[in-house]
Amino acid sequence: MFPSSMAVRSKSMIRIVGAREHNLKNLSVNVPRGKFVVITGVSGSGKSTLAFDIIFSEGQRRFLDSMNAYARQFVEPLERPDIDRIEGLPPTVSIEQRNSQGGGKSTVGTVTEIHQFLRLLFARLGTPYCLDCDLPTSGQTPDAITRSLKRATRDRGALRLLAPVIRNRKGFHSDIATWAQQHGYLRLRADGQWYASDEPFRLSRYKEHDVEVEIGQITSSRQATAACQSVVEETLRVGKGLLLALDEQGNGTMHGTRQACQGCGYSMPPLDPKLFSYHSARGWCETCRGFGELFHIPDVDRGARADAIEESWFQWQEGKRERCPDCDGARLNPMARSVRLNLDGFPNSLTGPRGHDFKNHPPTIDTFSAMTVREALELFEATRLKGREKEIARDILPEIRERLFFLQEVGLDYLQLGRSVTTLSGGENQRIRLAAQLGSTLSGVLYVLDEPTIGLHARDNVHLLRTLKRLQQRGNSLIVVEHDEDTMREADHVIDLGPGAGIHGGRIIATGTLNQLCRNKASLTGQALRQKRTFPLSGCRRPVEGLELGADLRKGKKR
Template identity: 35%
Template sequence: MDDCIAIRGARQHNLRNLDLDLPLHTWITVTGVSGSGKSSLAFDTIYAEGQRRYVETFSPYARQFLDRMDKPQADRIDGIPPAIAIDQTNPVRSSRSTVGTMSELNDHLKLVFARLARLYCRSCGRLVQRDTPETIVEQLLRAVEPGAAPPTIRILFTVEVPDNFTADEVAGFLRQQGYDRIQRQAGRRFEVIQDRLRLEPGRRGRLTESLEAALSRGQGRITVCRESAAGEPGEPLRFSTGLHCAACDIAYRDPTPSLFSFNSPIGACPTCRGFGRTIGIDYGLVIPDDRLSLEGGAIKPFQTPSYAECRADLLKAARRRGLDTRRPWRELSDADREWVLQGQGMDAWERGEWYGVKGFFDWLESKSYKMHIRVLLSRYRAYGLCPACGGARLKPEALWWKIGDPEPRSIRDLMQMPLGRCLEFFKTLVLPASHDEAARQLLGEIRTRLGYLVEVGLDYLTLDRQSRTLSGGEVQRINLTTALGTSLVNTLFVLDEPSI
């Protein structure tokens, strides 16, 4: 039969010459008491034969890199398609693996942000976009109030004096090119007037030509000033043809997909290397009981005879400061607690001042080549959120790029969003007409995969949830949606006790 899997004489494990026909393109459930041979039939016979035959289609060189299963004991198995087994085990132990990486949604998201995201300035928060002469003209004309007299504007570009020229030589070169009007000279920088004209629709052609010339000579950056009634230049408007915030004078780089991946050195936070956490001193372990005072032993590592001198230094410095050493730690002011922990500066030890609990542990770090010091440090260390990225795992540059309106979202915002809300976000995301068909297909693939995850009941998970914290059933559902997201056809799926 062409429409079924025909098994004849299956003898794998506790199967006894089983003959069975399993119809294709349907859902089949194998049930029975413990030890009846369910796994022997489903995994050790059907899946093993399907996987073995699929692997044998590869070259001998490729097969050496693939897991291969033994041929099941059976007289004959016909009509079996390539098989995929999805069990409930969670073999993942790496903290780099997340729901996003398992479902391959991270790979799609980094492409979406590289293609569709818009840049927001890290300083002023404004949208950073490339200006063209046409967009500058439209923006300037829109700023003119209806019915008001057309204002006079100046179009300026900046010229930096090279190190091998003097300012007078550069000014002479500018005069030779017809630029006699210099609005201002600040050190080795000239602000040159490209044109001065009235801002009205009838002069659109001249305005566009002047802007093009100024952008060409100003290396893509220009300034436009309105003149006051007295002829003085007003507040400048800055424009740029590159990824450059003209208001803050900050230049940015074009994004790449690797910038949005914490598994790439290009995008990973350099402090935590993409893990989102760093190991350091946990002051909750250093001061485990906040009911104790400084004299009563609030600082735990100072209570041993080896470091009694540090305790004496602390009490002596505290009395000089006027700090009540008998007051419980919880009742001390924030300033006093900060003083105890951080001390009085980097060189406090040399000045005879209090070096702080932090300074004490920094000194221990310098002695960590000794075994007993490493053991002592391990008692007070713990993992915490990375102070540089705050757990985002990415460099700050990746978080300046956002998608969506009216509330733009960074890739970190989407990673921390429950899958149900994330699906609603992408369903309402509208692409401008300027984007190509590839971007639309990419967005459709994200919606499909998120839809699968929500349909199998995982709408409460987030994309940055670590895989090693998932249950076996959650891992199985994610693996199933990953396989479904690949749009495989004529494939046999073997699921171990599915909870879907």
């Protein structure tokens, strides 16, 4: 048991004793919790070692140790840093300057979860349009479906009517065969392969599957209408409003009581957020598989590790990839890109990228991907929903607006939502993840950041510091490795490491508030903050004679 004074201290202080990692010299220091702490010092003095290799790594190690044995088997164990002990350490989150977030399918929108909320918005309020007629779809009656299928038999021949009972769901699903047999259905199809209902089958547990039960057939247009409508209605009942008509060649068309084209009868399944995901086989472009670019992959058996192998080859072929001609870089299949968001609450006068008129030409989800953060925020702030739209989007739009606002606050309002994170600089990547953390509303967490102000204009620096303060005000602690003067002046506590780099560093020179740091004569950082210092000139410039070219700028003739 800790003494009561130590327990109180551990709640308000992170106490590090005997740190010897890398070049640290048996360092001991107290870091206040719930504060904005800056670790500074010359390059190579041990700032990142203290912040990331000790504080962050030990926080992660303790978090993983708290998991059960089953969960830990999927995570590589972390080594304990070379330290005597560390007390009062809360859960830690690292936001470093490196492109480690996601891969070739990750975008600004997916990392900040804006795309996830857009997917939900399109699934709830989107209107599918027919791929051939470009007309909005609407619900079909069983009678209309029956007439459409009887007409189709003239060109396609006999049609098997299947009820989709499992769509894009993981699991064994072996109970479906038992259920089908009990209800008198003789055959079913799982992932395109046929099974008898009395034949035991077992699917891969961790893959998404489609399972349909065969209900009956429509053999020809001369078949009795009453009999056809009866099997159609039974199929729709088992499939919960969906029906898959399969011809002898294995080609299928989906029909349903929800969405269908009034011109040609084309029917779409119910909208689902997975339809708009680059990571799902249901949504991605079949040519580029969600990458938006084409690249060569050797013809090898990829098996269960297909996604990891594709990601590796995507990274290795940097500079050799070309834009996908089928989706034009949008990453999604035609069905996903045919869904439009036709909201009455869109403003009349606002135009988006390339002059897009949202009011008269409803946007698709790739329209939003082409928008910058600034354009998207302007649109959603001007959107005023009413009635059913307002009720459905009540919890979605505020989440989108908030995340867009955070991106603007960290100075990234010029980025397109569909831009790949692999094309971002280290500083942009770090601020993207900082904005994502602001949107997560976590509290009681220790955030460790690595020089977030690098490359920022002074105006954006002010926004960034305001953002960091907002994170702290939510009950979090901040440790920032930084050289920036403005950041140090905003900090509640400063730790100065030095005095030199490498073997000459690794010691605490000064620690405390800014005023305490400025009064410490041993701290060069404190002296520089207290009084501006000028760098001594190395000497006078040597005289340099001019070089005469003898050419006329306008005519290129020698004078």
